[in-house]
Amino acid sequence: MPGPQETFREPAVPLARFARFRTHDLDEAREAVGRIFCPHQLNTIGKAPFQARHHHVPGERVSLNYIEYGAKTQIVPGCLDQFYLVQIPVSGSAAIVNGADRYTSDAGRAAVLNPHRETTMIWEEGCKQLLLQISRRALTAHANANLGLTTDQPIAFEGALDLTSAAGTRLLRLVHLLVADAEQARDPALSPSAPFPAPSAVSANPSPLLTHYMENTVMTGLLEAHRHNYSGQLRRVTSSVIPGHVRRAQAYMLANLDRPLDIDEIAAYAGVSARNLQLGFKRFLSMAPMAYLRDIRLQRAHEDLLQGRREASVTEVAERWGMTHLGRFSQYYKTRYGCTPQETLKNARARDFLG
Template sequence: MLIEPALLRQYRYFESNDVDDTRQRIAAVLQPHRLMPGVARAGHSAYMNHVRIDSLGFGTIGYAGAMGVDAGEIEDYYLAILSLSGYADVTVAGRRAIVGPTQGVIVGPQMRFGGTFSGDCEQFFVRIDKRAMLAHTGYDHLHIEPLLDLTRPELAPWLAQLRLLASSPETIALAQRDRRVAVEFERLLVTMLLAGQPHHCQTRATPAAPAAFVPRTVKRAKAYIDEHACEPITLANIAQAAGVPVRTLLDSFQRHSHASPMQMVREARLERARDLLLRARDTERVADIALGCGFANLGRFANAYREKFGETPSATLRAVRQRAS
């Protein structure tokens, strides 16, 4: 089982036998939606267990019987839905999927979501605010492939992290007390999700200003990125170093730079990785250097490296050792 449901019962948000009350309680955590009850199960109540850690929320939902749900367009957050028991027949952005033991879904902002949950379905959900995605990726518009194939090895680290977080009350309590810990968990979950799930992203197209003028904000941000690129920095860290709000930082980069701040972080990490590969000792491995430079997914690192430098990291390392022999 992905997550032991009993571990989340201590975070019980509500129980109810009233459909309107159920809808209102869930709407307060997610968003307004319609509920269309089917056959109820005798002796069962609807419930929700919910944990909130800064911009991240997760928990479980069970209905008192079969339930149709129409959420309309998802607002300013990303919502992943998995099944701990039973199944759901859902539609995400016009695509049908069966949420069950081997498949989940993830819905993003402005995507329509609805479906029918079986009477014995207990769903596990993860809600990540759009601003958290922006803070950890630097992209205004991030589209994640809606269908989650839970059998893919690439998603195993993300699922394991969810299991670890949901099963540790001590870790949850620490993250709720200390925002620094909460941000690190957000970053880890976002990074692992995007490392394992296909996605594409874009920023707003804004005409660049003449290259001769670079505002102080961008210079300060670039200096911070150059110094800290291989650390687990976020967009908020860069904005703080530049002395401006995140939105102002993004606008400045769109007008005065060829790349977004987080794209620049990626470029700086690649440059640092190449420098370390060119100076690598006999005992050093590509994986060690990639992880040390902030790349959690070695496959994506190798692809990005080859695209930038025209050869694989292992080819660079092999050539260095051949010259040294």
């Protein structure tokens, strides 16, 4: 028992310094969570007290969250539409209905909610969860650009994600690493008083903690850990072993997309000559290293322009991704996407205005 001078301390909860709210009011919780994710129904079941809290670390394409409600709770968001939601129970369990899928999520099984399917959930009393909100558009683009998939159709995950498998364990370890990094970081821009993001927009207020490299790793980890309608295609793509020096070069490029790179610098990091690096990329990826780098930069710029942010400009987006020659950028962009960067930005702003 605590001594006379000791005071009770509440057990630590994940991401506490990123608290968005803590409330006993059901309507307040529904509205606040809806601002981060999407409008939804939220109702309590049973007599346990309702004690809700939400902690949130925003990212550009992936956000990190912690939510608990205390009471047994029914949550009905319908179709999430713009994002996938990975729910990892810290304690307790939840009953999930996502389209035709019906399963229980608990300590060994995460839920992955497909955005194009109707969702209903019941979180049991005492259920506490870490959640990854992943942009639907970004996950599809990442699968096409980085994993060799070729699809414009929704990626549909099937059933519960087994967190005890080798790939599931790696993904869980990565999520815990992201949580630990966020909790240890010192950045005044990440204070709990920061404004709410816009509804359903993962990238509205991105955190420097969730870098492109880490977001890529999370998306790759999810696609490898959980079965989906493109799992067979993904296994065929990754079955040929890409040598270490090519993978090192890929990782280096992804971590340095925002600054000038040349073949000699990349090859030096990879530990091979420029000639051997070119041969490796040609054999295993069917393209030159600098073409690979250009394609990834174009993809990142395309994702940014599709956001249609009012403060964005084509020049700013291009320079953010290391493309300082605007004429060449526009030429390559139009060849790949069939329109100019300015047209993409204009259409995205018009879509947001009308929607």
